[in-house]
Amino acid sequence: MKQYKQLLCGWILAMGLTACGGGGGGGDSASSGSSPADASGSSEEEPVTMASIKVAPGYDFTTSQQLEVNVDVSAVTDQRAYIAFYQDWSGSDSNPVPNPDSQLLMKVTDNGKLSQTITIGKQQQSLLMVVMFADTGISPVTDVFAVDGEGYAYP
Structure with missing residues (x-):
């Protein structure tokens, strides 16, 4: 039974690969061996390499x-809080509602x-802070603040 399954899987794989086929030579310009640059008579451009890329001095890659x-x-x-x-x-x-998938901390x-x-991330423009208290009589505190590189302090 095991050999039958292997034979069947092999046959299906072979038919799938055969069906994918190759390209024909039916006048397709891509298969004719000449590129559009060769047809127009212009020379090919130099490939871009890492060594050819110029970056301003002091550029921050972080x-x-x-x-x-x-x-x-x-x-x-003075009781437990969740920040x-x-x-x-x-x-x-x-009145923000946080997305749980975006929780940072x-x-x-x-x-x-x-x-x-x-x-x-450097692209982050603002964050949401939420403080929930163990004492359910105290309403949660929320604060949307701009990320300015100076840090954040509440209150």
Whole structure:
């Protein structure tokens, strides 16, 4: 039975490869061996190599940046708080709903303070900070802020 399955799989594979076929010589300019550059009489351009690329001195090739975040909600509560940062959210900036897939960081703090460095892409223009409290009587705190390279401090 095992040999039958192998034989059948081999036959199907052979038919699939045969059906893919090659190109015919039916007057196609790509298969005639001459390129459009040869037909027009112009010479081919030099290929671009890494050595031929010119970059301005001091150009920064990094794609990420470090952002220092400092959050202090100890004035609101001295109980456990969950502090998170997101790259993407829906809704307005005054009532944002975070996209869980874009979460950069979530930390638990028992004293209401967080000091952390996070890595973000240089293209990131703004982030969302959300603070949720263990005490459900306290409303969550949200803040959409611009990433300006100076860090972030709340409040």
